[in-house]
Amino acid sequence: MYALQAAAAGSRLFVITDENVERAWGERILDLLGAASGGDYVLALTPGEGTKSLSKLEVCWNWLAFRGARREDVVVALGGGVVGDLAGFVAATYLRGLSLWQIPTSVLAQVDSSIGGKTAVNLEAGKNLVGSFYQPDFVVIEPGTLATLPEEEYVSGLGEVVKYCLLHGEDLLDVLEKNIDAVRVRDRQIMDDLVRRCVNYKADVVEEDEFDQGRRAVLNLGHTAAHALERTVGYGAISHGSAVALGLLVAVALSEEYLGLEAEVLTRTRRILERLGIPTTIDLPPVESMLAAATRDKKISAGGTGFVGLASLGAPVWGLNVTPARFAAALEVIRA
Amino acid sequence: MYALQAAAAGSRLFVITDENVERAWGERILDLLGAASGGDYVLALTPGEGTKSLSKLEVCWNWLAFRGARREDVVVALGGGVVGDLAGFVAATYLRGLSLWQIPTSVLAQVDSSIGGKTAVNLEAGKNLVGSFYQPDFVVIEPGTLATLPEEEYVSGLGEVVKYCLLHGEDLLDVLEKNIDAVRVRDRQIMDDLVRRCVNYKADVVEEDEFDQGRRAVLNLGHTAAHALERTVGYGAISHGSAVALGLLVAVALSEEYLGLEAEVLTRTRRILERLGIPTTIDLPPVESMLAAATRDKKISAGGTGFVGLASLGAPVWGLNVTPARFAAALEVIRA
Numbered sequence: 001m002y003a004l005q006a007a008a009a010g011s012r013l014f015v016i017t018d019e020n021v022e023r024a025w026g027e028r029i030l031d032l033l034g035a036a037s038g039g040d041y042v043l044a045l046t047p048g049e050g051t052k053s054l055s056k057l058e059v060c061w062n063w064l065a066f067r068g069a070r071r072e073d074v075v076v077a078l079g080g081g082v083v084g085d086l087a088g089f090v091a092a093t094y095l096r097g098l099s100l101w102q103i104p105t106s107v108l109a110q111v112d113s114s115i116g117g118k119t120a121v122n123l124e125a126g127k128n129l130v131g132s133f134y135q136p137d138f139v140v141i142e143p144g145t146l147a148t149l150p151e152e153e154y155v156s157g158l159g160e161v162v163k164y165c166l167l168h169g170e171d172l173l174d175v176l177e178k179n180i181d182a183v184r185v186r187d188r189q190i191m192d193d194l195v196r197r198c199v200n201y202k203a204d205v206v207e208e209d210e211f212d213q214g215r216r217a218v219l220n221l222g223h224t225a226a227h228a229l230e231r232t233v234g235y236g237a238i239s240h241g242s243a244v245a246l247g248l249l250v251a252v253a254l255s256e257e258y259l260g261l262e263a264e265v266l267t268r269t270r271r272i273l274e275r276l277g278i279p280t281t282i283d284l285p286p287v288e289s290m291l292a293a294a295t296r297d298k299k300i301s302a303g304g305t306g307f308v309g310l311a312s313l314g315a316p317v318w319g320l321n322v323t324p325a326r327f328a329a330a331l332e333v334i335r336a
Numbered sequence: 337m338y339a340l341q342a343a344a345a346g347s348r349l350f351v352i353t354d355e356n357v358e359r360a361w362g363e364r365i366l367d368l369l370g371a372a373s374g375g376d377y378v379l380a381l382t383p384g385e386g387t388k389s390l391s392k393l394e395v396c397w398n399w400l401a402f403r404g405a406r407r408e409d410v411v412v413a414l415g416g417g418v419v420g421d422l423a424g425f426v427a428a429t430y431l432r433g434l435s436l437w438q439i440p441t442s443v444l445a446q447v448d449s450s451i452g453g454k455t456a457v458n459l460e461a462g463k464n465l466v467g468s469f470y471q472p473d474f475v476v477i478e479p480g481t482l483a484t485l486p487e488e489e490y491v492s493g494l495g496e497v498v499k500y501c502l503l504h505g506e507d508l509l510d511v512l513e514k515n516i517d518a519v520r521v522r523d524r525q526i527m528d529d530l531v532r533r534c535v536n537y538k539a540d541v542v543e544e545d546e547f548d549q550g551r552r553a554v555l556n557l558g559h560t561a562a563h564a565l566e567r568t569v570g571y572g573a574i575s576h577g578s579a580v581a582l583g584l585l586v587a588v589a590l591s592e593e594y595l596g597l598e599a600e601v602l603t604r605t606r607r608i609l610e611r612l613g614i615p616t617t618i619d620l621p622p623v624e625s626m627l628a629a630a631t632r633d634k635k636i637s638a639g640g641t642g643f644v645g646l647a648s649l650g651a652p653v654w655g656l657n658v659t660p661a662r663f664a665a666a667l668e669v670i671r672a
Contacts, residue, residue, distance in 0.1 A: 054390075058390055061390075061459055061466055064465075065460075066461060089429075092468065093429070093466050093467060093468055094465065094466060095467075096456070096468050096469055097469070120432075123398060123401050125402065129397070129430065130397055130429050130430060131429060131432045132429055132432050132433065132468065133433070212432075
């Protein structure tokens with residue numbers, strides 16, 4: 001954190017967080033950030049996806065204006081994916097861009113959303129419709145913060161970790177498999193290692209394709225069915241991580257058909273998810289509404305980046321043209 | 337416009353404009369843009385600065401969402417500075433960035449705000465506090481559109497033209513001086529020439545300093561007092577162009593003192609403004625409130641980019657540290 005203190009010389013820190021994170025970590029992290037923040041500039045929002053809204057965006061902008069934030073000041077996003085996405089967009093747009101530091105405190109934010117510069121807020125018409133590409137100047141990941149996550153949030157966030165293991169390949173999947181018990185109890189050393197390797201993978205992809213024109217699509221593995229599920233059952237009713245876990249099973253099943261992926265991967269992935277405590281089946285919404293949601297997402301048709309599958313462990317492929325009928329059939333693997 | 341039609345192949349055009357511009361030019365410009373727009377995708381907002389608000393921003397985002405705009409679609413900003421700034425920010429942020437075309441229809445937008453990629457909306461706490469740097473893919477300037485501008489808007493917009501003449505130097509100022517009568521009657525040929533040369537000047541500055549870290553500051557000539565005036569008398573009560581014209585006189589007066597600018601420039605600038613029909617004096621608000629507003633802007637102190645002055649015609653200087661007492665004294669040149 002000393003680098004941050006130095007970087008902050010002459011700047012003020014405007015910390016955007018949520019009430020849970022502030023309660024658990026606010027004081028300690030503000031201490032570490034040093035006197036620059038003065039402790040005065042902390043905005044703690046209501047936890048939850050509802051906070052990624054235009055009304056909270058306006059609260060943040062007005063807060064910065066009221067406090068007289070200037071171009072040389074810094075927005076610190078301290079929290080999970082919701083805080084990171086929202087505060088990132090605030091930093092990207094206030095005075096046409098303040099410096100942004102990400103301090104992710106959830107599994108999902110540490111392995112995924114804090115890396116890569118995607119910022120976003122939701123409209124009523126859909127998730128993440130408004131946003132920008134805006135890279136943070138620092139991402140500070142302290143796996144110790146995972147200790148205070150609610151169990152459900154911790155576990156569901158592991159869905160994204162499983163995604164990175166499938167993308168990364170046999171080696172990392174093996175590390176996860178052999179250490180599932182340690183992961184379950186949030187062992188600091190193993191989480192440090194896993195998070196680091198997920199982050200490196202993502203950073204590598206994003207460096208090659210910052211603006212999402214090609215390879216970055218692989219990070220959407222499992223997300224076509226996940227988004228369709230979230231839309232259909234409602235964003236409040238299923239966490240993003242849980243939806244991704246289910247989506248991974250659908251993507252793996254379709255990969256068998258379209259890319260000849262070994263059948264063993266589906267069994268193995270399901271087993272890992274079960275051992276992590278992540279549900280592998282769901283009371284499936286009507287297939288027609290799932291298809292409508294997936295089509296709207298433009299990811300099962302040839303348009304856009306297409307569907308993302310795995311040719312083998314560590315070998316993702318994007319741009320697949322999956323037929324609605326086969327997509328519907330693959331959904332059966334997650335039906336409760 | 338043929339280039340635009342070709343560029344639009346496969347994309348839909350979402351035209352954001354205001355009701356006045358739509359009435360005067362909507363049909364003709366949609367014709368020129370071709371069938372791509374279908375005529376269906378036109379959002380005509382209430383004219384005026386009040387439209388650069390968060391509530392109108394939300395209207396635009398929801399409009400795009402409702403119409404199912406996609407990454408390959410285009411936002412066309414058809415109108416003056418308000419429409420250009422707002423629609424530009426909408427394009428910058430919807431789906432993390434759609435293609436943006438600027439078709440400016442006011443003097444101010446043609447010579448200044450459509451060029452350079454600054455987009456913005458206002459907060460209640462101040463103008464342009466939210467925005468981004470986002471370059472348009474095309475800027476199409478048709479000086480013919482100036483024919484339908486209300487006289488007051490046309491005339492006040494010339495304040496920015498005078499700014500560019502002072503920045504550019506003796507040559508361009510001379511062109512303006514010799515053609516004031518033609519400019520007053522909106523002579524197409526002379527306006528075409530003037531606008532082109534202002535645009536080239538600005539494009540040159542912006543290319544060198546896109547993100548406003550240095551030289552771009554010169555474009556703020558006259559804007560310190562202008563912003564203070566707008567804030568103090570109220571944005572509705574004075575147009576931006578008129579405020580800039582008054583601000584230029586203040587900047588020129590201070591340039592005499594700090595940079596030894598010839599006294600003749602002040603007389604000459606005042607005379608040009610008068611002949612253009614732009615007020616050169618104002619019922620000055622209390623000097624204390626002007627100072628407070630200017631200090632808040634951070635442009636008269638050493639912080640930020642400092643004050644912008646002229647060492648001579650065509651030789652702007654930025655970063656001047658102007659004392660409040662001298663700033664206050666210089667305001668006397670515009671007191672009615």
